[in-house]
Amino acid sequence: MTAVIKKAEEARKAFFAMAKKNAKDRDSALSAIAGGLVKNRSVILKANALDVKAAEGRLSSALIARLKLESEKIDGMARYALTVASLEDPVGKTLEATELDRGLLLYKVSAPIGVIGCIFESRPDVVPQIASLCLKSGNSVIMKGGSEAVNTNRALYKVIRDASEGAGMPAGWIQLAESRKDVEEMLRLDGLIDLLIPRGGKNLVEYIKDNTKIPVMGHSEGICHAYVDRDADLKMAVKVCLDAKVQYPAVCNAIETLLVDEKIAKEFLPMMADAYAQSGVEMRVDAKAYRILSGFVVKKATEKDWRTEYNDLIISIKVVAGVKEAIEHVNAYGSHHTDTIITGNKKTARRFMQEVDSASVMHNCSTRFADGYRYGLGAEVGISTGKYHARGPVGLQGLTTYKYLLEGSGQVVKDYVGPRARKYIHRKIQDHW
Amino acid sequence: MTAVIKKAEEARKAFFAMAKKNAKDRDSALSAIAGGLVKNRSVILKANALDVKAAEGRLSSALIARLKLESEKIDGMARYALTVASLEDPVGKTLEATELDRGLLLYKVSAPIGVIGCIFESRPDVVPQIASLCLKSGNSVIMKGGSEAVNTNRALYKVIRDASEGAGMPAGWIQLAESRKDVEEMLRLDGLIDLLIPRGGKNLVEYIKDNTKIPVMGHSEGICHAYVDRDADLKMAVKVCLDAKVQYPAVCNAIETLLVDEKIAKEFLPMMADAYAQSGVEMRVDAKAYRILSGFVVKKATEKDWRTEYNDLIISIKVVAGVKEAIEHVNAYGSHHTDTIITGNKKTARRFMQEVDSASVMHNCSTRFADGYRYGLGAEVGISTGKYHARGPVGLQGLTTYKYLLEGSGQVVKDYVGPRARKYIHRKIQDHW
Numbered sequence: 001m002t003a004v005i006k007k008a009e010e011a012r013k014a015f016f017a018m019a020k021k022n023a024k025d026r027d028s029a030l031s032a033i034a035g036g037l038v039k040n041r042s043v044i045l046k047a048n049a050l051d052v053k054a055a056e057g058r059l060s061s062a063l064i065a066r067l068k069l070e071s072e073k074i075d076g077m078a079r080y081a082l083t084v085a086s087l088e089d090p091v092g093k094t095l096e097a098t099e100l101d102r103g104l105l106l107y108k109v110s111a112p113i114g115v116i117g118c119i120f121e122s123r124p125d126v127v128p129q130i131a132s133l134c135l136k137s138g139n140s141v142i143m144k145g146g147s148e149a150v151n152t153n154r155a156l157y158k159v160i161r162d163a164s165e166g167a168g169m170p171a172g173w174i175q176l177a178e179s180r181k182d183v184e185e186m187l188r189l190d191g192l193i194d195l196l197i198p199r200g201g202k203n204l205v206e207y208i209k210d211n212t213k214i215p216v217m218g219h220s221e222g223i224c225h226a227y228v229d230r231d232a233d234l235k236m237a238v239k240v241c242l243d244a245k246v247q248y249p250a251v252c253n254a255i256e257t258l259l260v261d262e263k264i265a266k267e268f269l270p271m272m273a274d275a276y277a278q279s280g281v282e283m284r285v286d287a288k289a290y291r292i293l294s295g296f297v298v299k300k301a302t303e304k305d306w307r308t309e310y311n312d313l314i315i316s317i318k319v320v321a322g323v324k325e326a327i328e329h330v331n332a333y334g335s336h337h338t339d340t341i342i343t344g345n346k347k348t349a350r351r352f353m354q355e356v357d358s359a360s361v362m363h364n365c366s367t368r369f370a371d372g373y374r375y376g377l378g379a380e381v382g383i384s385t386g387k388y389h390a391r392g393p394v395g396l397q398g399l400t401t402y403k404y405l406l407e408g409s410g411q412v413v414k415d416y417v418g419p420r421a422r423k424y425i426h427r428k429i430q431d432h433w
Numbered sequence: 434m435t436a437v438i439k440k441a442e443e444a445r446k447a448f449f450a451m452a453k454k455n456a457k458d459r460d461s462a463l464s465a466i467a468g469g470l471v472k473n474r475s476v477i478l479k480a481n482a483l484d485v486k487a488a489e490g491r492l493s494s495a496l497i498a499r500l501k502l503e504s505e506k507i508d509g510m511a512r513y514a515l516t517v518a519s520l521e522d523p524v525g526k527t528l529e530a531t532e533l534d535r536g537l538l539l540y541k542v543s544a545p546i547g548v549i550g551c552i553f554e555s556r557p558d559v560v561p562q563i564a565s566l567c568l569k570s571g572n573s574v575i576m577k578g579g580s581e582a583v584n585t586n587r588a589l590y591k592v593i594r595d596a597s598e599g600a601g602m603p604a605g606w607i608q609l610a611e612s613r614k615d616v617e618e619m620l621r622l623d624g625l626i627d628l629l630i631p632r633g634g635k636n637l638v639e640y641i642k643d644n645t646k647i648p649v650m651g652h653s654e655g656i657c658h659a660y661v662d663r664d665a666d667l668k669m670a671v672k673v674c675l676d677a678k679v680q681y682p683a684v685c686n687a688i689e690t691l692l693v694d695e696k697i698a699k700e701f702l703p704m705m706a707d708a709y710a711q712s713g714v715e716m717r718v719d720a721k722a723y724r725i726l727s728g729f730v731v732k733k734a735t736e737k738d739w740r741t742e743y744n745d746l747i748i749s750i751k752v753v754a755g756v757k758e759a760i761e762h763v764n765a766y767g768s769h770h771t772d773t774i775i776t777g778n779k780k781t782a783r784r785f786m787q788e789v790d791s792a793s794v795m796h797n798c799s800t801r802f803a804d805g806y807r808y809g810l811g812a813e814v815g816i817s818t819g820k821y822h823a824r825g826p827v828g829l830q831g832l833t834t835y836k837y838l839l840e841g842s843g844q845v846v847k848d849y850v851g852p853r854a855r856k857y858i859h860r861k862i863q864d865h866w
Contacts, residue, residue: 015790016761016788019790020784020787020788092787098809100808100809104798106808106809111790114790194820209646239843240843243846243847247845247847248846340839349840351453353838354452357448357452357544357547357836359837360837360839361836361838363838363840364841364844365839365840365841365842365843365844365845366845366846369533369537369839369844374846374849374857375539376533387546387627387628387834388546388628388648388822388834389821389822391834391835391837392836402824403824404792404793404808404825404826405786405793405794405795406793406794406798406802406803407795407796407798408795408796410666410669410672410673411673411797411799412673412801413680413801413807414680416807417680424807424809426809
């Protein structure tokens with residue numbers, strides 16, 4: 001038995017033991033984790049200093065900044081654990097209840113998923129985040145962080161494990177995998193790991209999706225669109241399309257393509273191009289936009305631009321015949337992440353929102369709102385472009401499934417079949433299990 | 434481009450077009466399908482006669498019985514389509530609504546999944562069933578039935594397609610794949626097919642799970658348990674455990690293993706063995722049960738028995754020290770499908786229901802109740818032992834996902850960050866989109 005299989009089996013055993021714990025137990029453990037992080041601040045910082053030192057000269061300064069922990073970041077981690085503790089218990093909620101017959105009551109109750117595998121790159125903040133979310137939702141977790149953060153991750157893991165097990169959580173609920181070989185093995189453990197959550201670049205996510213039978217939650221690309229319709233308030237459109245591109249261009253919910261209704265293109269495009277030019281945004285435009293924007297510095301777009309996530313101060317711009325073509329473009333070239341329409345026409349907005357097949361579809365606001373915190377989910381596991389189970393920004397609910405609990409008083413199916421069969425009542429009731 | 438890719442692309446295009454249709458449109462198409470089935474009765478029966486004739490001498494009489502359609506079966510199919518039409522619209526329901534800020538309203542709304550691939554064995558009844566469920570939930574579908582029913586499936590497909598497209602559904606929403614090679618290709622179309630639903634034996638389901646990156650909904654095994662606790666009403670226990678085994682032993686929700694608390698084993702086992710013997714059930718028992726059942730014809734169980742789905746009049750029986758060992762056995766050997774406890778002790782029942790990690794956990798009733806119709810789901814797509822998305826008996830809800838719709842009035846994220854940031858309200862509201 002390899003080390004990873006052993007870890008996964010321990011995690012699975014701990015998952016079953018976790019079912020005996022209630023929300024209070026788990027919240028106390030989250031408090032203990034917060035305390036442990038603060039108390040072990042110097043140990044964690046010392047481990048992190050080793051990683052930072054090893055990275056110097058090998059990693060870019062941006063990556064080193066992501067890797068580096070400061071005292072305040074540790075306070076932030078502790079605060080995060082306490083915030084998660086303060087959220088509503090996602091487990092054991094009665095989602096539906098049905099009276100099947102007198103004395104035969106069916107409850108659909110939220111339940112943890114099992115063993116979660118989380119594979120992420122550099123940022124060590126992810127360790128306490130994911131650990132808190134998994135613990136809150138009653139799941140076990142196996143984590144594999146970036147190799148450049150190996151000392152930091154190990155220190156964080158040890159603090160979290162000791163604090164939570166000290167507070168009564170089952171031994172082994174949190175596990176740390178370390179090598180690339182460990183990841184390869186994890187991907188094969190479809191009997192032991194219930195869900196994989198990759199957090200990182202497109203290559204990591206695609207690699208994982210391509211090499212496992214375990215369900216994967218995440219998104220590999222964010223090709224988001226704004227469509228400015230003929231009935232748009234053009235000033236509002238400029239404001240929204242500027243925010244959606246420049247407020248934080250490196251993230252998945254920033255727009256990559258701007259679609260403009262030909263009816264207002266002549267008036268709108270110069271206004272927009274002005275704003276983009278002032279913010280240093282490079283514009284790659286189709287032939288129609290090119291003619292309209294003759295006074296501006298723009299490049300010609302190629303077919304490839306409609307499929308590209310720039311994650312940068314670059315935008316592709318296309319003039320379309322109207323909402324129909326806009327919808328078709330978004331469904332054909334988008335990544336089903338987040339798209340917005342700017343229009344004063346409610347009917348056009350509803351059509352766009354109904355027909356665009358994306359996790360988030362918006363009207364008269366910036367795509368940058370697509371985020372677990374902004375959506376009020378309390379905590380975010382990630383953003384999913386998969387349609388199965390969890391879609392869009394995913395909070396604690398995405399880390400739960402449900403089970404059916406049926407309370408009877410000796411009922412057998414035999415009595416409900418045949419010519420003198422008892423009839424089902426099938427009445428929705430308000431009871432909680 | 435192969436024929437299957439072309440079919441999948443047509444189905445995908447139809448899926449986008451389907452978003453323009455409302456519940457009324459889809460229900461009218463379901464009525465048209467019901468009418469079409471009745472009107473084309475003789476065509477369908479003639480096609481079926483070809484399949485039955487070809488099967489004679491090649492298939493068992495049980496399989497031929499499953500393959501063979503009679504006039505009443507066609508009426509049943511038509512009735513099924515009308516029943517599905519009468520169910521509540523699963524699409525466009527507002528599941529949650531949140532006021533993020535004044536004039537910035539977030540709606541979580543149920544939405545179809547996309548293109549469903551359904552792969553099933555012999556029974557042609559599945560064609561109109563799955564077609565009705567997919568249409569009702571706004572999905573496109575590609576179906577592949579058993580090769581022994583090729584003529585019947587083709588006739589049913591044609592009737593359903595013509596009737597629904599005649600009633601305004603987008604051309605291509607239903608597709609028929611026919612060969613084993615087609616299936617192999619379908620499994621590779623993870624950009625075009627969103628969900629696979631295999632309906633058939635363990636081998637089919639395992640083959641599909643092992644050979645695709647597309648999410649698969651289904652169950653490959655039903656190793657279900659009954660645990661008779663020390664505080665059980667023993668007469669009730671006999672009645673429930675008899676029903677759970679013999680009422681229909683060939684199905685997935687029948688029990689395969691009976692666990693008996695050692696505290697009542699001496700009294701209970703002879704009562705139970707008497708009932709099983711009278712119903713012709715073969716008993717494979719552990720050493721403790723063997724000693725107690727010395728007066729009965731029983732076999733000794735081996736380790737393999739605890740992992741076996743007999744789907745037959747055979748049961749394995751094990752004496753356990755109490756509820757703790759029962760839970761451990763179920764979680765270790767079961768297939769997380771359906772398990773029941775018989776006890777008069779509410780605390781013991783709650784513990785069993787909370788700690789057993791199965792899709793359905795029951796108290797004082799037969800595992801045979803685990804079924805979409807009995808659970809009041811209206812229609813059943815199948816039973817899922819996966820934990821991701823849909824679990825247990827799956828109705829129309831399992832064929833939907835959700836999307837977030839955000840209605841704004843020009844909001845940009847820039848205003849919600851920094852030292853003078855606007856604050857989010859995050860108030861749950863009762864509005865519907």
